[in-house]
Amino acid sequence: MSRAPDAAMDDLVSFERFMREALYHPEKGYYAQRIRGIGRRGDFSTWATLDGSLARAVAAWIRGRGIRNVIEVGAGDGSLARAVLSNLGWRRWWNVRYHIVEVSAPLREAQNKVLKGYGVEWHESPEQALQKLNGQASIFSNELPDAFPCRVFEKSASGWMEVYVSANKGVSQECLQSCILPDSTVFEYEFRSGSRVEVHESYKQWLDAFAPEWRSGEMLTIDYGDTMPRLYHRRPTGTLRAYLAHQVLTGMEILDSPGTRDLTADVNFSDLEKWGGELGWQTLDQGTLREFFQHWTPQVLIPAGFQDAAVAFRFIEQRAAS
Numbered sequence: 149m150s151r152a153p154d155a156a157m158d159d160l161v162s163f164e165r166f167m168r169e170a171l172y173h174p175e176k177g178y179y180a181q182r183i184r185g186i187g188r189r190g191d192f193s194t195w196a197t198l199d200g201s202l203a204r205a206v207a208a209w210i211r212g213r214g215i216r217n218v219i220e221v222g223a224g225d226g227s228l229a230r231a232v233l234s235n236l237g238w239r240r241w242w243n244v245r246y247h248i249v250e251v252s253a254p255l256r257e258a259q260n261k262v263l264k265g266y267g268v269e270w271h272e273s274p275e276q277a278l279q280k281l282n283g284q285a286s287i288f289s290n291e292l293p294d295a296f297p298c299r300v301f302e303k304s305a306s307g308w309m310e311v312y313v314s315a316n317k318g319v320s321q322e323c324l325q326s327c328i329l330p331d332s333t334v335f336e337y338e339f340r341s342g343s344r345v346e347v348h349e350s351y352k353q354w355l356d357a358f359a360p361e362w363r364s365g366e367m368l369t370i371d372y373g374d375t376m377p378r379l380y381h382r383r384p385t386g387t388l389r390a391y392l393a394h395q396v397l398t399g400m401e402i403l404d405s406p407g408t409r410d411l412t413a414d415v416n417f418s419d420l421e422k423w424g425g426e427l428g429w430q431t432l433d434q435g436t437l438r439e440f441f442q443h444w445t446p447q448v449l450i451p452a453g454f455q456d457a458a459v460a461f462r463f464i465e466q467r468a469a470s
Contacts, residue, residue: 164350166313167297170406178407179252201448203231206288208444210236210244213366217285219277221249222292226262233266247277274358283363290370293415296351299330300388303339313403320403333418337377344386346413352423359427362468370437370463373415387414420464428469437461
């Protein structure tokens with residue numbers, strides 16, 4: 149149980165709505181106001197804040213694809229963008245237009261400081277960036293889909309039910325409600341009663357929104373997760389969790405003190421491929437991050453401390469509909 153972030157949460161809401169308010173509420177949301185930072189001193193770390201190998205691989209992808217217009221979505225503290233631009237080399241750097249889409253005001257401020265003098269342009273949405281570039285750009289992100297609010301479902305004796313959050317005198321608790329299932333590969337598989345799964349339907353809606361503006365280029369998506377059915381192998385309670393000062397919280401602790409911690413769930417890469425295909429996008433490649441490194445930077449050794457992450461993280465590269 150937990151305290152709801154504001155009066156708007158006093159009614160029965162889907163977990164997706166709860167997660168959206170907890171992360172993105174303009175006054176009390178984690179990403180809007182209370183994010184403590186990314187890296188060793190923050191609530192969580194990303195590969196980019198701890199090691200330069202990811203930046204080298206992304207820079208090699210940009211060079212190898214001959215990309216001129218780059219849009220990074222959700223650039224964290226800006227360290228990955230700076231490292232990517234530095235690894236491009238000054239000759240290539242001058243031929244690349246680098247754009248960032250960022251919705252978090254604190255992170256955007258941090259990015260401005262880190263990337264001062266690098267000629268980066270910022271935008272509020274992919275649609276805005278693509279309109280500036282006449283729809284011709286390559287898009288990449290690192291740990292983006294997992295930051296989108298997800299719907300949570302539990303398999304009951306009568307079928308799938310959706311997890312909702314109710315508040316009684318400001319104290320939150322879960323309950324199950326009947327629902328219409330979203331478009332997801334997860335429901336193509338059998339699960340035992342009591343199993344839980346997550347669907348990033350809000351990410352699908354985000355893709356649908358900018359797809360008409362994207363005319364050409366590739367999209368590289370890197371995140372932790374897996375394809376179905378491996379994603380939920382030996383994970384009957386799902387993948388939902390929270391991070392606070394590098395501590396992992398699960399179960400009912402996820403509902404505690406919303407707005408003070410990061411909420412996340414693993415990404416279903418089978419859904420990313422399915423949703424892209426429905427938009428007419430071509431999947432060029434998909435695999436573990438280790439395989440991405442082997443393809444684009446075979447000469448770069450993955451540091452010893454990142455061997456497990458290189459398998460836990462995946463990538464998918466898709467091409468815009470022609």
